[in-house]
Each structure stands twice: as C-alpha cells, then as structure tokens.
Amino acid sequence: MRGLDAAAPPQPGVIRTLKCILAEHGLVVLRDQQLNEEDQQIAFTSAFGDPLSPWLHSDERNSFARVHTLPKRPAYTGIDPGCHYLVNGPGYWESPDDGYLQDWHSDLSYLQNPLPYSVLHALEAAGDAYQTWYSNQLRAYDALDEVTKRKVAGLSVRHDFREVFPALPAVLHPLVLTHPISGRKAIYGLPGFAKDPPLEVTAAEGRSLLEKVTAHLEDEAFIYRHVWRTGDLLIWDNRCVLHRRGPQARGQTRILRRTQAGDGSAQDLRRRLLGKE
Numbered sequence: 001m002r003g004l005d006a007a008a009p010p011q012p013g014v015i016r017t018l019k020c021i022l023a024e025h026g027l028v029v030l031r032d033q034q035l036n037e038e039d040q041q042i043a044f045t046s047a048f049g050d051p052l053s054p055w056l057h058s059d060e061r062n063s064f065a066r067v068h069t070l071p072k073r074p075a076y077t078g079i080d081p082g083c084h085y086l087v088n089g090p091g092y093w094e095s096p097d098d099g100y101l102q103d104w105h106s107d108l109s110y111l112q113n114p115l116p117y118s119v120l121h122a123l124e125a126a127g128d129a130y131q132t133w134y135s136n137q138l139r140a141y142d143a144l145d146e147v148t149k150r151k152v153a154g155l156s157v158r159h160d161f162r163e164v165f166p167a168l169p170a171v172l173h174p175l176v177l178t179h180p181i182s183g184r185k186a187i188y189g190l191p192g193f194a195k196d197p198p199l200e201v202t203a204a205e206g207r208s209l210l211e212k213v214t215a216h217l218e219d220e221a222f223i224y225r226h227v228w229r230t231g232d233l234l235i236w237d238n239r240c241v242l243h244r245r246g247p248q249a250r251g252q253t254r255i256l257r258r259t260q261a262g263d264g265s266a267q268d269l270r271r272r273l274l275g276k277e
C-alpha cells in the first residue's frame with residue numbers, strides 16, 4: 001500500500017479501510033515508514049483496538065522473551081508502554097542453523113480472545129537477510145474440496161501454550177473461523193499452538209482432516225515472503241493469515257518493534273497469562 005504515513009495521527013476512515021483490506025488479504029505492507037518514537041507506533045496500533053501492554057518484555061516474561069529477543073541490546077531493555085522488540089543478529093537471538101524455520105502460527109491463538117492485529121516496524125534490517133512468511137488462510141479454505149469443507153464445519157481444536165505459560169488453560173477455537181468483517185471463512189491458527197485433532201471426531205478421522213486442511217499451507221499460491229528492509233511496517237490480521245519467521249542469514253542484525261491490538265483488555269490478558277493481577 002502506498003501514500004500512507006503511519007507516523008501521522010491515525011484517521012478513523014483510514015483505519016476502517018485498512019481493517020477491510022486486512023479482512024480480505026490478511027496483510028498490509030507499508031514501506032519507508034519512520035516511526036521514531038514508540039508513542040507513534042502505539043498511537044497507530046491503538047487505532048485498531050486495545051494495544052498490548054508492556055508485560056511481554058518485562059523480566060517476569062523472560063520465558064516468552066527468550067523465544068524471540070534475549071539477550072537484549074542494553075538500549076532496548078527499558079520497559080515501555082506497549083512495545084517490545086525482536087532483536088536478531090550477532091549477540092542476540094539467531095537461528096540455530098541456516099535452514100531454521102519458526103512454526104506457522106497465529107499470534108496469541110492460545111488465548112480465548114486473541115488480539116487480532118499484529119504490527120511490526122523494522123528499525124534496522126540489513127540487506128535481504130531476514131524474511132517473514134505469510135500464508136493466506138482464506139484462500140487455503142477456499143481451496144478445500146466441498147466434502148472436506150462440510151466435514152470441518154463446526155469442529156473445534158484445542159490451542160495450548162502451557163509449556164511457556166503454565167498458568168494459562170488450554171482454549172478451544174473453531175477450526176474454521178468466519179471473519180467478522182468480511183464474512184469469509186478461514187482455517188484458523190493451524191498448526192501453531194494446536195497440535196491435537198479436533199475434538200468432535202475420532203482421532204483417526206481428526207488427523208486425516210488436519211492433514212487436509214494444512215495441505216495447502218505450503219502452497220506457493222497462498223504464500224507471501226516478506227523480505228525486510230529498514231522502515232517497513234507490516235500489519236496483519238491473525239484471524240485469516242498465518243505467519244512464521246523464514247530462514248535468516250546469520251551474522252546480520254534485525255531490529256523490529258512489535259505491537260499488537262484488538263478487542264479485549266490488556267489487563268485481562270495479563271491476569272490470564274501470568275495467573276495474577
């Protein structure tokens with residue numbers, strides 16, 4: 001998308017349009033953005049709903065931070081109101097090997113009410129060293145045969161991230177989600193944090209259905225591979241797109257500033273994630 005300055009105060013009409021585009025396409029890429037201040041990114045993100053609050057990168061969330069960001073660069077260790085940083089490169093988190101890929105996932109699908117909108121802004125991204133991949137799950141659903149579409153209607157799967165958040169109960173989500181804005185159907189959040197077959201069918205049938213609904217995940221027709229450049233700002237709607245970090249060229253630094261927003265209360269998330277107020 002061109003001509004949008006995400007650093008400017010967000011206009012409700014523009015945000016509505018972005019939400020509609022996201023509901024159809026899953027991802028919007030803005031190049032050459034300059035949100036020097038964290039407040040600008042928080043203001044932009046807040047226009048989409050309640051923003052995620054700072055606990056994700058506080059010390060008590062080390063178990064989560066380890067996944068992405070530790071050890072942090074000293075300049076980025078401060079707790080800030082609503083942003084955290086993904087830092088990759090020498091001295092920070094790097095893939096264990098060149099071919100390493102993160103699992104496909106939908107952010108926060110292990111919560112009952114995940115915040116749908118994720119925002120990443122590249123403060124530094126060298127060359128072509130980093131990619132994030134996106135797979136359009138509206139189109140993946142459309143590609144299912146009619147028999148499978150009928151079989152998966154109404155099924156639910158368990159999303160579970162207790163290995164990192166022991167206090168957090170597993171939650172159920174529909175395998176096929178109807179997007180509240182577009183009314184279109186998407187395969188939701190698989191495989192991500194949902195490894196078990198749907199509950200309503202036998203394990204054997206469930207496994208065979210999961211194979212079918214994830215068969216199109218790697219389909220080139222539905223995948224966009226974003227190559228990061230400094231200044232990029234990406235917004236995606238986790239209800240209809242999956243993503244994963246692609247392979248990285250080791251030795252290159254990437255610094256992304258991350259925010260997330262949607263309906264729901266950040267305090268409530270804090271309580272549920274940490275099991276305390």
Ligand SMILES: O=C(O)CCC(=O)C(=O)O
Pocket residue numbers: 086107118120131132243244245246258
């Ligand atoms: O590191 C990446 O490229 C993707 C990270 C990710 O999954 C996220 O920020 O939600």
Ligand SMILES: [Fe+2]
Pocket residue numbers: 105106107243
């Ligand atoms: Fe993610």
